[in-house]
Amino acid sequence: MNQRAQIRRLDDGRRLHLHDGPIDLIVEAFGPRREVEAAYRAASERFATVLDELCTELSFLRRACSPETEWPQGAVARRMTAAVMPYSAEYFITPMAAVAGAVAEEILASMISSADLSRAYVNNGGDIALHLTADETFVVGMVERPDRPSLFGTATLASHHPVRGIATSGWRGRSFSLGIADAVTVLADRAAAADAAATIIANAVDLPGHPAITRIPARELAPDSDLGERLVTQAVAKLTDAEVHEALAAGMRTAECLVRIGLIRSAALTLQGDVRIAGELRDSNLVTNRVDERNLVHA
Amino acid sequence: MADDAIRCDACPVLCYIKPGRTGSCDRYGNQAGKLVRLDPHVVLDRALERGQPVVPFLERSNDWDGSLMSHGETFVTAIGAGTTYPDYKPAPFIISSQVEGVDMVTVVTEGIFSYCGVKVKIDTDRHLGPECSAIRSEGEAIGHVTTSEYGSQMLSLGGVRHLTGGSRHEGSATCDALLNLCNGNAVELKIDNGAKVTVQAGKPPVVDGAQEERMRVGCGSATIGMFAKQWFGKVDEVVVVDDHITGVLSEHQAGKLLGVPETGIKLKGRRSTPGRYFQVAEPGTSWGGTNIEDPLSILGKFNAKKAWPGLRLLMVSTTGEHYAYFELAEDLKPHEAELPANLRESVARIKENCEPALCTVLFMGGAGGSLRAGVTENPVKLTHSVRGSLTRVTCGGAPVYVWPGGGITFMVDVARMPRNAFGYVPTPALVAPIEFTLKLADYGALGGYVESVRPLSSIAATEDGRKRVNAMPDNPWPLESAEVSKKK
16 A cells, blocks of 8 residues: 555544545445445555556646547546547546546445445535435435535435536636636536536636636646646636626536536536526526525524 | 846756745745745644654655654644535544543534624824724725724724625625735735735734834823833933823923923923923824824924023933934024933833834634534523633634633634635635633533544544644643643
């Protein structure tokens, strides 16, 4: 096992924290204690080599994908490539756009193949792979701005929904974005697919050439970024309501297209306090509760 | 490859990190060319440097319950505790622990403060803007300039009127600025008819692009008083230039007592009392917080009946940052000369006595009825208990000052709280942690939710994860009386 990886039970005694380099996973499994232990053991064993595997193919994974691209060797790298491939003809995208979701998926897969769990999740910095068996549900909170701990809504996912992956992208998050969305949260059948789609939709929420948006070549911020000289969003000044609507409408066109062709189930797009919802999240079978002041204690 | 980037070798990703940025993990950053590790928190842990509870899970036996907390040494803060609705429900966590044999209760909640703001003290003598001027962030008015204090300028930011009384933009700009200031981040403020100031708790202010270094030791007159003896005999006249009161050695009481002869110096401005002048120039960001670049511009002609050729004149600002030395020529006009070695020391001493200039940020909020109702069925009893010092109020484990009078309106130095302890709701309003600690017996007496009290050990296995952080050594321990804390 590599010496860097930190594998520990969180202070609550229930969740598992897996950390290695830029990968940070919170894992929780539900089921009989023996099964949970087996799942955590499997997750830990699988986790130990994930970062090393990815790094051996890192330069390939940082290059733009096209339909003709050869496939990488590693299991996680292949999940990443599969997730971004549907976009590769039309958009600039590298497999790195799906790395967080793909790692979550891989760890979850190792757990459910070695233990009998009623529910489980692997949360990789907000990109989440889920396991749900009959009659189980997960309540997922959504954050408007990833740099701030404030929920704007919740979604309840039940086992009869096909959603098993959740991902969020936006310019305020950990990765760079070409767009101006504060956050785009995507629900899809798998985590890597959600991750890639969130990147694409967040890039589409944009006002090209608008002077209120500060953009900097990715390389100037992170010399080894997979986005190269592409301009990434660093600041967005206050926009007028009309501009917010225009940018969100652009993102919604992409999101609704992805829902239609079945790449994702639903997406929530937020920009400067405004929210748009595409797909089935909007309908009543997945409930979103706006968290407003009534739900909280006023001082 | 850009040569100011450094390569991080903490993991095989081997990121190149530019100065002021982090690698792809957000944990390692390049701070001025050095690779530095950064991280977050929630439960205060008194045991210093006990280190992260990294448990080699794979080698652990099956029965470990995950409990890492010991009584009295762990204090649960409200940061991330969440809140409750409706109001009559008990606060999210009511924790009991034993401290020196007494059962204590800590009621922990995160309150939404619509009525809140920050008071900022900026150590500077520079003129930041007229009193009552609006202060803007993102172009929106978020507060105003209030009083000048000794060597400092006070700003009042936020408050319910800016948060919810104006436009949506005004509210969100205010919320944004308050949140950033409270969480220890830098915020750029523009004062109407005044300066642009970058404010960050615990950091020097940056005024119109220039970082402030020192705050003055006293006004010009006070500086004369403090240093008169050190100047006596080495120089004939000293003018300490200050935006508030400019001091003149030969006319000042301190000079008179030492027997400093009259020099025939003539100062512009309005004479207050002997040797003390108001308004020698306009306020600004140069000499002593005035707008002058040339110190001679505040002097008139020397009186020929009293002045003499060769008269030695030192002009210095109240922080010692600006100084010039002159000697009078035959025509009694001052000519600049090199500062003699024996005066250099006194100028250096003024500078040395001027403390480092800082911005300090105090969060101020009021715990209203709803929040207090989470602690007790009869909210006013909590107020009375706080007044009677039976209940201690802390904010993220940090001590607070509770204002006298009605309600529980408190102030806390955000620098004494864990970083990123504040959140917000889109109302907009700030979410701040608040904890009430009191004896279990007193808690029962004031109508507390005694049935909801749970032992500290129980929260190790509750639903949400806890993060622990070392207590700040300068803060009193929230579970201890002030006297005991002092002894340690």
